[in-house]
Amino acid sequence: xxxxxxxxxxxxxxxxxxxxxxxxxxxxxxxxxxxxxxxxxxxxxxxxxxxxxxxxxxxxxxxxxxxxxxxxxxxxxxxxxxxxxxxxxxxxxxxxxxxxxxxxxxxxxxxxxxxxxxxxxxxxxxxxxxxxxxxxxxxxxxxxxxxxxxxxxxxxxxxxxxx
Numbered sequence: 001x002x003x004x005x006x007x008x009x010x011x012x013x014x015x016x017x018x019x020x021x022x023x024x025x026x027x028x029x030x031x032x033x034x035x036x037x038x039x040x041x042x043x044x045x046x047x048x049x050x051x052x053x054x055x056x057x058x059x060x061x062x063x064x065x066x067x068x069x070x071x072x073x074x075x076x077x078x079x080x081x082x083x084x085x086x087x088x089x090x091x092x093x094x095x096x097x098x099x100x101x102x103x104x105x106x107x108x109x110x111x112x113x114x115x116x117x118x119x120x121x122x123x124x125x126x127x128x129x130x131x132x133x134x135x136x137x138x139x140x141x142x143x144x145x146x147x148x149x150x151x152x153x154x155x156x157x158x159x160x161x162x163x
Contacts, residue, residue, distance in 0.1 A: 047133060048074055058141075058149060064119060066141035066149050068156055075134035082129050083108050090114075095123075106130065109158075113143075122146040126157050135162065 027036040041053065050073045057065040075082060079102070090097055095114030102108050109126045125138040137160040139153035146153075 047072065050074070058145075061145060062142055064121075064142050064145070066139070066145045066153065068137065068139045068153060070160065071136045071138070073134045073136065074132070075129060076132060077129070078131075079106055079108060079127075079129045082127060082134055086110070086127070111154075122150070124150075124154050124157050126160055128160070128162060130162070135160070 027038055029036040039053070042051075045051070050071060052069050052071045054070040055067065056069070057067040059065065083100075083102075087097065087100075089095075090110075090112060093114060095112045097110055097112045099111040100108070103126075107126065107128050109124070111122070111124050113120065113122050115121070120143050121140055122143060123138060123140050125136060127137075128135045137157045139157050141149055141153060
């Protein structure tokens with residue numbers, strides 16, 4: 001009997017949650033892989049702590065999976081302040097900036113390289129600063145993987161936009 005009560009309570013909570021949020025969440029589609037999934041989102045994010053709502057990987061090779069992630073960070077400063085902090089972090093971490101460019105008043109991109117846990121990596125990042133938050137999309141791969149996936153990783157990072 002306790003299992004049946006647990007089932008009924010769970011079903012009630014699931015149904016009431018669906019009714020409270022109205023329509024079902026939009027799905028993320030991965031046509032090349034043949035599936036779609038609803039995003040895992042916090043229905044009431046407080047946005048006072050950093051989060052990584054999206055992490056995607058390609059098949060691993062050489063002990064590393066090329067990846068792309070989107071991080072949301074509380075940040076009330078201007079784009080130039082974010083760039084200054086980031087570039088200080090690059091210097092402190094012994095990362096070499098290969099290319100950096102301001103796209104507009106709220107957007108900056110970097111391409112850089114460095115070693116992490118003994119692995120030589122390449123990175124491509126795009127940040128959008130809103131005055132309250134910084135949305136950072138970053139692709140990472142090893143040097144051999146970068147030669148294979150750089151165009152796709154960069155175009156995916158560049159496709160990030162705010163709704």
